[in-house]
Amino acid sequence: MQAAFELYHEHGFEQTTVAEIASRAGLTERTFFRHFADKREVLFAGADALTDLMVSTVVDAPASLMPIEAAAAGLEAAGALIQEGGELPQQRQAIIAASAELQERELIKLASLASALADALRARGVVEPAAILAAEAGIAVFKVAFGRWVQVVDGQELPAVIRESFDQMKTVSAGR
Amino acid sequence: MQAAFELYHEHGFEQTTVAEIASRAGLTERTFFRHFADKREVLFAGADALTDLMVSTVVDAPASLMPIEAAAAGLEAAGALIQEGGELPQQRQAIIAASAELQERELIKLASLASALADALRARGVVEPAAILAAEAGIAVFKVAFGRWVQVVDGQELPAVIRESFDQMKTVSAGR
DNA sequence: GCGCTGATGACAGTGGCTGCCATCAGCGTA
DNA sequence: TACGCTGATGGCAGCCACTGTCATCAGCGC
Numbered sequence: 001m002q003a004a005f006e007l008y009h010e011h012g013f014e015q016t017t018v019a020e021i022a023s024r025a026g027l028t029e030r031t032f033f034r035h036f037a038d039k040r041e042v043l044f045a046g047a048d049a050l051t052d053l054m055v056s057t058v059v060d061a062p063a064s065l066m067p068i069e070a071a072a073a074g075l076e077a078a079g080a081l082i083q084e085g086g087e088l089p090q091q092r093q094a095i096i097a098a099s100a101e102l103q104e105r106e107l108i109k110l111a112s113l114a115s116a117l118a119d120a121l122r123a124r125g126v127v128e129p130a131a132i133l134a135a136e137a138g139i140a141v142f143k144v145a146f147g148r149w150v151q152v153v154d155g156q157e158l159p160a161v162i163r164e165s166f167d168q169m170k171t172v173s174a175g176r
Numbered sequence: 177m178q179a180a181f182e183l184y185h186e187h188g189f190e191q192t193t194v195a196e197i198a199s200r201a202g203l204t205e206r207t208f209f210r211h212f213a214d215k216r217e218v219l220f221a222g223a224d225a226l227t228d229l230m231v232s233t234v235v236d237a238p239a240s241l242m243p244i245e246a247a248a249a250g251l252e253a254a255g256a257l258i259q260e261g262g263e264l265p266q267q268r269q270a271i272i273a274a275s276a277e278l279q280e281r282e283l284i285k286l287a288s289l290a291s292a293l294a295d296a297l298r299a300r301g302v303v304e305p306a307a308i309l310a311a312e313a314g315i316a317v318f319k320v321a322f323g324r325w326v327q328v329v330d331g332q333e334l335p336a337v338i339r340e341s342f343d344q345m346k347t348v349s350a351g352r
Numbered sequence: 353g354c355g356c357t358g359a360t361g362a363c364a365g366t367g368g369c370t371g372c373c374a375t376c377a378g379c380g381t382a
Numbered sequence: 383t384a385c386g387c388t389g390a391t392g393g394c395a396g397c398c399a400c401t402g403t404c405a406t407c408a409g410c411g412c
Contacts, residue, residue: 017367028392033369066351100284107283108276129320129341133348136316144308165305172309173349175242193398204361209400354412361406368399375392382385 004042009091013039013099040105043092047109051116054078058120067126071117071138072166079145079158093150114139137173141165180218185267189215189275216281219268223285227292230254234296243302247293247314248342255321255334269326290315313349317341 003024007016018039022029036042058074065073082089096102118135126134145165149158179200183192194215198205212218234250241249258265272278294311302310321341325334 018369019367029369030393031391034390037369039368068349068351103287104280104284107287108280111279111283129324129344130348132320132323133317133341133345136320137313137345137349140312140316141309144305144312147308148305165309168305169309169313170349170351172306173244173313173346175244175346194400195398205399206362206401207360210359213400215399356410356412357408359406359408362404364401364403366399366401368397370395370397372394372396373392374394375390377390378388380385380387382383 001042001045005092005095008043008095013095013102040102043095043102044105044109047113050078050081051113053081054113055116055120058117059123061124063124067121067124067130067134068137068166068170070121070124071134072141072163074117074120075138075142076159076162078142079149079162082146083158090150110139110143113142137169138166141169177218177221181268181271184219184271189271189278216278219271219278220281220285223289226254226257227289229257230289231292231296234293235299237300239300243297243300243306243310244313244342244346246297246300247310248317248339250293250296251314251318252335252338254318255325255338258322259334266326286315286319289318313345314342317345 004016004021007021007024018032019029021042022032025032036045054074054077057077058070061070061073096106114135117138118131121131121134142162142165145158145162148165149156149161152161180192180197183197183200194208195205197218198208201208212221230250230253233253234246237246237249272282290311293314294307297307297310318338318341321334321338324341325332325337328337
């Protein structure tokens, strides 16, 4: 993972071959593919932990919370976890932003996150179509908030940006 | 396009080689790649027309419409265009649903649609963060509505499903 | 009949990814 | 201690998506 991260940063994702990554890591190409399904997956290795935290936060949230609020709580928790990564998330995002292939992979990870979020909401007793809509809307807010947080120079807290974006979404979707 | 569509339908996307597509179409593999950037792109050839229709509808919508309502109008127009395709959209979606690679490509097309939608809203004078949020929320609604429309057997109109989903989203995101 | 242009064929090459088999270190057990 | 098992790795051949390059060829204006 470290070797891949360095090489993607130095020469760009597409200019880096798996052979180079394996070589720097002191392994063979074959072994690389035993650890990662493909060349992109290296950058998304920690996604499961994020999903788990979000789901458990949603499931354990007070029953009094409305679906969209439970989703917000889960995504704020995920945001807090991301922020613990220091400057790594920003560097990772810079690599992703430079490659269409990686953006595709990120989008499907977010779609998987939305699916898990919808499941968590259903576990709270939320029925369709509210579960899917709240999940998709929540992920949409998360995408926008994360994008803002990555760009901004000053050290605003990611969970705060997420919460603020949820409030703005409420206003926008009300049509006012 | 027709050869690819048939083969993807008959044997699945991943089991189909470009050589087979080219052979059925009476061309060489090299010529296939002169018409389509890659093996997936064949299924997304008509996406530009959809984007154009959505954008022009949003730009030309009455100035009195709120951002989310303008987005809804644009996406309903896109839905109407899709519905003109007869049973093709459903068949296409069945192929996509069977392949993770194709789902990735579809998601990035939807992200591109969201970006175009945000631009169209900005052309209406909508400022940030309302433009991005309304665009992302609109695409989220569109995804859900399209998913419902594809599943449902009876002949409900796609634009009507989209409009209904927008209303439900309003309720959900209000937290009620 | 001539030259231009755009589309296609043909071919070699790169690199991501997989299947298969050999090797080897660690480890429990007779 | 020797044996056998297991899990991780190396090595290798091969498939296929995709690209660069050059030759060919049909159409078309002159």
